[in-house]
Structure formats: C-alpha cells, structure tokens
Amino acid sequence: MSDLRVYALSGIDYTAGLQTGYLLAKEGDAVLVDASADVKDIAAVLAETRSTLRAVLLTHCHFDHCANAARIKSAFPQAQLCASPYSEGMLSDGTWTAGFVAYPTPNWRVDLAVRETTYAFGSIAVRVIYTPGHTADSVCYLIDDAYLAAGDTLMNDIVCGNSHLPTGDARTLFASGQKLWREVADDVAILGGHVSRPSGEDWEPYRSKSTVGRAKHRNMINRL
Numbered sequence: 001m002s003d004l005r006v007y008a009l010s011g012i013d014y015t016a017g018l019q020t021g022y023l024l025a026k027e028g029d030a031v032l033v034d035a036s037a038d039v040k041d042i043a044a045v046l047a048e049t050r051s052t053l054r055a056v057l058l059t060h061c062h063f064d065h066c067a068n069a070a071r072i073k074s075a076f077p078q079a080q081l082c083a084s085p086y087s088e089g090m091l092s093d094g095t096w097t098a099g100f101v102a103y104p105t106p107n108w109r110v111d112l113a114v115r116e117t118t119y120a121f122g123s124i125a126v127r128v129i130y131t132p133g134h135t136a137d138s139v140c141y142l143i144d145d146a147y148l149a150a151g152d153t154l155m156n157d158i159v160c161g162n163s164h165l166p167t168g169d170a171r172t173l174f175a176s177g178q179k180l181w182r183e184v185a186d187d188v189a190i191l192g193g194h195v196s197r198p199s200g201e202d203w204e205p206y207r208s209k210s211t212v213g214r215a216k217h218r219n220m221i222n223r224l
Helices: 039-048 067-074 086-092 170-183 210-218
Strands: 005-010 020-026 029-033 052-057 078-082 118-121 124-132 137-143 147-151 189-192 203-205
Touching: 005 039, 020 039, 020 147, 020 210, 029 039, 029 078, 039 052, 039 086, 039 203, 052 067, 052 124, 052 137, 052 170, 078 203
Parallel strands: 029 052, 052 078, 147 189
Antiparallel strands: 005 020, 005 203, 020 029, 118 124, 124 137, 137 147
C-alpha cells in the first residue's frame, strides 16, 4: 500500500474541457502531474501536506496540460519540469496548441528530458513509460508502483485520448495501450488527464476508481 497522499487540481485553462492535474505527496516531498493548475492551489496543497515540490511531470505538451508551466516554475524554482524528449519540438513548432488557440511560443523550457527509466524525486519513485499516440510526446508516469499518471493516453478505465490531433496516430496509441497492459500491474490506479469530480472544487483529496486491470478489458484504446 502506497503512503502517497493524492490531490486532484483543476486546470486554469478550460478551452479544451476541464483538465485535471494531480499533486502526490509523501514524507515531505511532492510531484505535480501536468502544469495547468493555479499556483495558489498548488501552494495550498503543499502547505496541507507540508511538502516541497520536487518535480512537475508533463504527460504531454498540449496547451491545456502545460499552459501554466512558466508561472509554476517561477513560484517553485527547485522543481524540475520533466517531459518527453519530443516535447521541445512540439513547443517550438506550435503543435502544442493542437490547432485550437493562438498562444505565443512558450517562455519556458523542459529541465529534464526523461528517459524510460525510474527517477527518484526525494522519497517518490517515478518510472517513465513512453506512450505516444495521442501525441508524439505522450508519456505515462508510474508513481511509487501505485498510480499511473496517464494524461490523455488513458482518461480512466473506459476513455482514452483521441488520435486525430497534430502528431497523433491511432495505431501508435493502440500499441501504447498494449504496452501498458504488459508492463503495469492490474491494481495500479489511473490518474487521467480529464476527470470530473463531484464537488467541483479547485483542489481536493482524490481516490481513483479506475485501475489498469479494468482498463485492460474496457478501455476504448483496445478498439482503435
């Protein structure tokens, strides 16, 4: 059983639907999944858990998942911005906007281009799994072998991200799903990129009802 405390945070940019980020904390350390939450909400959860933010784990560089990265980095300069090696290309060529919005070129850079290995951010272990298909730079993060931060690769045990946006590919997304079924244990909880929460608060403790085992049999990624 993981000792992680998990909080869901609402994104500040709603133009692509309600984006959900997550802050996971343990033993005074914390990691943030995606970078759309308001700095004040992140600070509130860090105070609640008495934690220091060690890393921001970007699942992919669509604007609704990274639009607040510069502000978060400014507020928490010790935290490393982590993303796929392919993310810098999406940021520089404009495909990070997914064709939806006319945002200027981002004024931040990836600190750590992650490899498929396991990193330690303080007391928290994070294994990187490349999962392209929704975008070319999509990655999932297996956190303490208990939570799969899946971005838009797996929203939950039923829904997956689409593959028709720039750099997406349906066959690649299907292959990424099969990779997850092989490499991640069935009892691992899914932290999806767009998850509705009953109370609608900006941040709150979160318990996922979706698992990799359920997704293996039910998720739409199997039918792409």
